[in-house]
Amino acid sequence: MVTIDKKDIIKLLEQIAIYLELKGENPFKISAYRKAALALETDQRSRNEIDDYTQIKGIGKGTATVIEEYLTTGQSETLRQLEQEVPAGLVPLLDLPGLGGKKLAQLYQELNVVDLTSLKKAAQAGEIASLKGFGQKSAEKILKAVEEVGQRPERLPVYEVMPISARVEAYLAELPKITRFSIAGSMRRFRETLKDLDYIIATDQPEQVKDALLALPDIKEVIAAGQTKVSVLLQGKYDVSVDFRIVTDDQFATTLHHFTGSKDHNVAMRQRAKAQGEKISEYGVENVETGEITTFATEADFFKHFNLNFIPPELREFSGEIEAFEQEIPLIEQADIQGDLHMHTTWSDGAQSIEEMVQLASELSYRYIAITDHSKFLRVANGLTEQRLREQRKEIERLRTVYPNINILCGVEMDIRPDGHLDFADDFLQEMDFVIGAIHSSFNQSEAEIMKRFVHAMENPYVKMIAHPTGRIIGKRSGYRANVEQLIDKAVETGTILELNANPKRFDLSADWVRIAQDKGAQIAINTDAHNKATLSYMTAGVRVARRGWLKAETVVNTWSLDRLTAFWRQKEDR
DNA sequence: GCCGTTTTCGGCCCGACTGTTTTCAGTCG
Known part of the structure; x- marks a missing residue:
């Protein structure tokens, strides 16, 4: 018997909505299914805790019947019927720009378009332009879209888009006719992945602003150029579409x-x-x-x-x-950050010396930092032995006298080896001011093996934090099979900090997870894991992810004073 | 398909742009 979880139900409802869309069904019926899926997603309970689905607002008798059937039989007659009526190959075509359910239904019925190949054929044969409601331009647009399919991932990781956003903002800041402007859309919400960029511009000279926008460098294509909306495709490593809304200041x-x-x-x-x-x-x-x-x-x-x-x-x-937000909820802010507990230097695989990192951290007005180079197991990163860490401590002690305004901790990002053993023995670990446990090897292990490694590390009194707990790289790899829920519980139980890695390629733990971690009473550290000068500034991005996770300053240990932090660590050692 | 102390029927969030139209549908956000 296959177990069906809540995600499966949500997927089913969304799938039904997609097929209904392709059938050209009543849009409100379609959105009813989507709303039902959303209602389930928003509901905090798991599948087993819900017994009457009609109790959930947005789910009525009809949808509840569909869900019940799916839960008991593992099948959905509703979906099965739809799949018979609508070719499955049409589903991905909904993602093509300019094509929605209705137009695809028409293409299916009149030209027998059933998938990408047949759409391409119809487009190349010039059959589309003569359809009612279509024309020369839409035919060209479709052909172009078909040919470009798969050239760009649907959503881009935020780190790919951040530099483009910075460029556009620099351009807007120089435009004289603009009263004020702001980023909007999912970039302003700081989602992990984005489809496009949105800007709102206030001006009383809309025509001039519009012309100026159309003169942006690197425009590959102008998608729309109306009175209040300008939309362009910017050329780069990936093409990114940018929408500008031009409004008066009072509408801003x-x-x-x-x-x-x-x-x-x-x-x-x-x-x-x-x-x-x-x-x-x-x-x-x-x-x-x-x-x-x-x-x-x-x-x-x-x-x-x-x-x-x-x-x-x-x-x-x-x-x-x-x-x-009927009540006031203070979230963590950049200004709350007192230090950074994870960074690398030339001693292992970093680009800057310890002194350079200390200087930079001082410029950021941090009260403390931890130097945490890799440990000996990680040969490729020039990991440090006990001996070299002791030498590094001497250098740090020298710097403490040169930079009295900042506390420098002798730390290490210690490997948790594939068999679960830690890279150093306890009597060495207790020499260190701050020990991070991290996995950098055997990513393919089973969940049980990965968790055994984490649990062993967390149970060690000297391991104060787990770095990048899932090991994911956004848009590239999903990471190791960490059971994050279990990890959080164990972190609470042992008093181990979990990291929110501020590197935009990682953001690991994610916003959703840190929110859960906070609810369960875990402590989080936001760290840059900086390997050079520039990446120390990732802290800003990390704080934004923390805010997406509703984190309060109190939850984040690097908003605390160093005294409070060391007292917290002592507690773990004394357990 | 869902919902309702204004409604069990008739709404459902709202508006811009484009392309194909000659007053509007489809798509998008």
């Missing part, structure tokens, strides 16, 4: 909110507005009765209008933020 706050999203957050906000007789659009809040439109100077004022505190963009994912 509501437009910014609207295009920051997320979509689900916006829907929920509009429902809240509706309940008080108002309608939200990007241009303001309309009183339904009088038609009067209210605008706001800032987003904070906008939220205040709905009796809410300012909801940080990072939290606008429809995961409880609207109700929660």
